[in-house]
Amino acid sequence: MSILVNKDSRVVVQGITGSEGEFHTKQMLDYGTNIVAGVTPGKGGQSVLDDSIKVYDSVEQSVEKTSANTAIIFVPPPFAAEAIIESSYAGIETIVCITEGIPVHDMIKVKQIIKRNQTKLIGPNCPGIITVDECKLGIMPGFICKKGNIGVVSKSGTLTYEAIDQLVNAGLGQTTAIGIGGDPIIGTTMQDCLKLFENDSETEGIVIIGEIGGQMEIEAAYWAKKNMTKPIAGFIAGQTAPPGKRMGHAGAIVSGGNDTAEAKIKVLKECGISVSESVANIGSVMKSIMN
Numbered sequence: 001m002s003i004l005v006n007k008d009s010r011v012v013v014q015g016i017t018g019s020e021g022e023f024h025t026k027q028m029l030d031y032g033t034n035i036v037a038g039v040t041p042g043k044g045g046q047s048v049l050d051d052s053i054k055v056y057d058s059v060e061q062s063v064e065k066t067s068a069n070t071a072i073i074f075v076p077p078p079f080a081a082e083a084i085i086e087s088s089y090a091g092i093e094t095i096v097c098i099t100e101g102i103p104v105h106d107m108i109k110v111k112q113i114i115k116r117n118q119t120k121l122i123g124p125n126c127p128g129i130i131t132v133d134e135c136k137l138g139i140m141p142g143f144i145c146k147k148g149n150i151g152v153v154s155k156s157g158t159l160t161y162e163a164i165d166q167l168v169n170a171g172l173g174q175t176t177a178i179g180i181g182g183d184p185i186i187g188t189t190m191q192d193c194l195k196l197f198e199n200d201s202e203t204e205g206i207v208i209i210g211e212i213g214g215q216m217e218i219e220a221a222y223w224a225k226k227n228m229t230k231p232i233a234g235f236i237a238g239q240t241a242p243p244g245k246r247m248g249h250a251g252a253i254v255s256g257g258n259d260t261a262e263a264k265i266k267v268l269k270e271c272g273i274s275v276s277e278s279v280a281n282i283g284s285v286m287k288s289i290m291n
Contacts, residue, residue, distance in 0.1 A: 002131040002176045003151070003196040003203075004094055004120060005070060009135050012037045012059060012068040012092070014075055014083045021074035022048055024098075024139055028072075029053075031136040037062035059090040072128070072137045073097040080124060081106035088119040095187070096137045097123035107185040114187060121187025127157035127179035140179070148173015150286060151197040153190055154209035155182045155216070156237055159279060163207050163235070166283030172290070175203045182211065190220040198228055205231045205290050207282060208273070212238035213259050218267050225271035233286040234273045236261045 011028075015021040016038025026049055029035055037056055038048060044057030056062040059071065071087040073080060073095065080099040087095050095114075102124050114121050122129055128138010132145045144161060146168045154160040160179045167174060175197075180188050190208060197203045206228075210217035217236065224232060239261040258267070268275050276285040 002134065003193070003200050004122070004131075004176065004178070005129055005135040005137055006131050007032070007034065007134040009034060009070040009094070009137075010066060010068045011035045011070045011072060011135075011137065012039055012062045012066070012087075013053075014039045014059065014071055014073045014087065016040060016048055016053065016055060016074070017043050017046070018074060024074065025049065025053065027139075027142075028136050031130075031142040032133070033135050033137065036066040036068050059087045059092065063090050063092070069093045070137070071095045073099060073123075075099055077101040077103070081110050084110050084121060084124075085113050088114050088117045092119065094120045095122070096126070096128050097121065097187075098126065098128060098138055099123070100125040102183070104184055107183070111185055111187070122178060123181045123183075123187060125183045126181030126186070127160055129176065129178040130174075131176045132174050138179070140177070144168065145177065146173035148175065149202060149204040150174050151193070151200070151203040151206045152177035152209075153193040153197070153206065154179050155190070155211050156209055159209045159235070159237060162279055163209055163282050166280070167207065167286060168283075170283030170287040172205075172283065172287060175200065184214070190216050191223045194220055194224055194228060194232075198230060203230065205233070205286060207286055208232060208234045209282075210234065210236045210264060212236070212241050212261050212264075215259065217264050218258060221268045221271040221273055224273065231286075231289040232273045233276060233282060233289060234268045235276045235279055235282055236264045236268070237279070239265075
């Protein structure tokens with residue numbers, strides 16, 4: 001088992017003929033991801049990567065020809081929202097959008113459409129998702145992962161990799177690791193991921209990596225307190241961030257109240273989540289509660 005993607009995911013890459021799209025398509029193929037098609041409008045009929053992947057003009061065409069059910073998007077910000085919407089209307093079940101800098105106004109429209117079509121969206125502005133030894137979608141380095149029973153969900157790309165490395169060093173492998181993105185409007189929340197991991201028979205524990213700004217970690221913690229049966233280790237980044245200053249992600253800004261790192265850590269602890277005070281101790285904290 002796993003969440004969202006696995007070896008049976010049939011993947012179409014939107015923006016496959018761009019330099020970033022083609023580079024990461026090769027990396028994903030090398031990992032074993034089942035990529036069945038690419039899409040770049042106006043370049044239908046071409047092939048990439050030594051003619052191994054056929055390119056179509058639209059996602060709809062790729063779905064008709066290959067039965068693709070999963071999409072990953074390497075499309076520039078002005079066109080990325082439309083790329084998400086295109087996949088959603090074409091019947092794609094799960095979409096991963098790597099693109100950073102999509103206007104918030106565009107994402108408001110996207111959010112309404114994917115909800116209506118019951119499409120799962122990971123991102124935007126995220127590193128993607130890995131179900132270990134089965135499917136890698138995005139820019140995460142697959143070689144750092146090890147198959148196991150810990151789920152990872154993170155708002156930070158770099159800290160996703162750090163958490164995985166810490167877990168592996170502690171002798172704990174992963175089921176699925178997912179970077180949900182740090183923008184103000186994203187497709188899949190931390191609470192959404194906890195629900196999926198709770199229902200996944202293979203996942204026995206979860207690591208959550210949050211950061212300053214917003215209420216997502218607090219909402220997830222309250223939900224976990226009422227509904228989770230599996231142990232959770234957590235870390236909140238931005239403990240030294242000054243109020244009112246955005247830190248890296250568009251959503252990472254302390255506006256006052258309970259969106260500071262200190263306030264979030266307090267709530268997580270109250271909800272029974274074991275919080276690591278340092279990013280260097282995530283693995284050891286997770287191991288200590290896996291009994």
